[in-house]
Amino acid sequence: MHESSPENTTIRILLVDDHPLVLEGISARLESEPGIQVIGQASNGQEALALAAEMNPDVVLMDISMPVMNGLEAAEHFHNDQPDVRVLILSMHENREYIVKMIQSGAAGYVLKDVSSDELLRAIQTVYQGGTYFSAGASEALFSEFGHSDQPDKADTGLTKREETVLKLIAEGQVNKEIARTLNISVRTVETHRQNIKQKLNIQTAAGLTKYALEHNLISL
Amino acid sequence: MHESSPENTTIRILLVDDHPLVLEGISARLESEPGIQVIGQASNGQEALALAAEMNPDVVLMDISMPVMNGLEAAEHFHNDQPDVRVLILSMHENREYIVKMIQSGAAGYVLKDVSSDELLRAIQTVYQGGTYFSAGASEALFSEFGHSDQPDKADTGLTKREETVLKLIAEGQVNKEIARTLNISVRTVETHRQNIKQKLNIQTAAGLTKYALEHNLISL
DNA sequence: TGTCGTCTCCGTATTACTACGTAAATGCAT
DNA sequence: ATGCATTTACGTAGTAATACGGAGACGACA
Structure with a gap:
């Protein structure tokens, strides 16, 4: 990782925003901090990548x-x-989708634009040290989803219990014959279930069913 | 939320650990910080709840x-x-399960016991302000699960480029005929690819292929 | 140059799945 | 007890996929 005593080291920052005013404002605030140095500015992602390199x-x-x-x-x-390079997102959007996507894209943190410079500084130090930072609004938005919404909430599929069971087995890669054996029912019955499921979900292929099952948390990888 | 300028306010902390030594050590380190005040100590959860009330x-x-x-x-x-009350977990366990559970239980942060007092201080300030803090090891463990973690790490499948392409389309639910049209090749060719893929991966059904593709990040939901 | 892997395509036979339909047994609610 | 959804099961016909097989074109690499 980086240094062990980060307050003694200068954190080199690249600022990226398409609004010059924002760029200047943040830059000014950060430059006044000891231990922080804004080494460059870019106005879009492409510039940022080049500059960072x-x-x-x-x-x-x-x-x-x-x-x-x-x-x-x-x-x-x-x-x-x-x-x-640690990427810290500075955004006005408190939208969960955004935040989750950012994390999935490898961002180390997400702070909203209404934070104090004090908090921003802390965020920078955190991500610099390898941590992950979400400001209040962001973390609320984030963890209300996967965090403590108790169950991975199995959405209502409109399927009956039996159909769900069959769907799971299909999604796991079993063929009708195996499913029949597993459930101790005839292959014909499995076929019927399969048909009903596909009809209800309006899906044509077995692969599509698997995808559906995963999307709806009936099975997991 | 709380104060807007937290560095001017004293953050009142309750320390909870069943090891007196740890309790004392951390207490000493924190007390030396301005802006931090350890107002109580408890040695288990029950005590902590009572004291906090x-x-x-x-x-x-x-x-x-x-x-x-x-x-x-x-x-x-x-x-x-x-x-x-903002709960900040201080743990030696870098175990993903633990961390996820803690968040689901409403914890605002998770720091490993090997952090510097500087980082601990930052974590405290962060959660105090309503943010969420995970120290490096914790965030790694955490986001390798639900997000993306390091790379979507398209593992080596042993498949050729063409086969991967076909696999993706299969996994997306296309039937051979559609795939053939999509790729401008004959259905027979698609069939061949399909066979080779299944043989290479030792998978029997289309559903299984989809599952495989998802597991290996060839497609996403 | 020649071999190897990949991508392309085809034939044949078999198996799996689909699209329709019908229908009996069960359980649950009104 | 009657109605309704669910689960079970089957028939027939057609389509899709699989399991074998072979083979030509092309590029990479030795």
């Missing part, structure tokens, strides 16, 4: 919505091409 | 494994009964 920043502080290449794509590229 | 701490810094009532249960109780 040159300057090798510790942390990229980046907006999501940008022209040319948005923060999402950029984060992915960073993650693949320059994995040492 | 009296003293109304801002942050509960708590171990997981404890006698009488462990951190998990305690966190749940805090979440339900004293939701204003």
Whole structure:
């Protein structure tokens, strides 16, 4: 990882935002902090990637919505091409989808644009040290989903219990004959269930059924 | 939320750990910090809940494994009964299951016991302000599960490029005829690919192929 | 140059699945 | 007890997929 005593080291930051005003504002706030150095600015993801390759920043502080290449794509590229760079997203969107996507794209943190400079500083230090930071709104949005919404909530499929059972077995890759043996019913019955399921879900292929089952948390990988 | 300038406010902390030594050590380290005040100590979850009800701490810094009532249960109780209290878990376990469970129980953060006091301080401030904090090891463990973690790591499948392409289409639910049209090849060719794929992967059904494709991140839901 | 792997295509026979339909037994609710 | 959904099962016909097989074109690499 990085240094063991980060407060003694200067964290080199690349700022990425398509609004010059925002860029300047944040830059000014950060520059006044000891231990923080803004080594570059970019106005879109493409620029950011190029600049980062040159300057090798510790942390990229980046907006999501940008022209040319948005923060999402950029984060992915960073993650693949320059994995040492920690990407901290600075966004106005409190949208769960966004946040989850960002994390999946390899971002190390997500702070909302209404945070105090104090909190922003802390976020930067956190991600710099390898941690993960979500500001209040972000973490609420995030964990209300997978966190403590108790169950992986099996959505209502409109299927009967038996049909769900059959669907699971299909999704797991069993053929009708195996399913019949498993459930101690005839192959014909399995076929009937299979038909009904496909009809109800409007899905044509076995592969599609598996995908459906996974999407709806009937089975897991 | 709380104060807007937290560095001017004293964060009142309740320490919970069943090892007196750990309790003292952390207490000493934290007390030397301005802005932090350890207002109480408890040696198990039950004590912690009782003490917290009296003293109304801002942050509960708590171990997981404890006698009488462990951190998990305690966190749940805090979440339900004293939701204003921010629970920060201090654990030696880097186990994903643990971390996920803690979050589901309403913990606001999870730091490993090997963190620096500097990082611990930052974690405390973060959760105090309503954020979520995971130290490096914790966030790695956490997000390797539900997100993406490091790479979507398209594992080596032993399949050729063409076969992977076909597999993707199969997994998406296309039938051979559609795949043939999509790729501008004959149905027979698709069949051949399909056979080779199944043979290589030792999978019998289309559903199984879909599952495989998902497991190996060839497609996503 | 020659071999190897890949991609392409086809034939034949068999098996699995689909699309329709029918219908009996069961359990649950009104 | 009657009605309704569910689960079970079968018939027939057709389509899709599989299990074998062979084979030509092409590029990479030795």
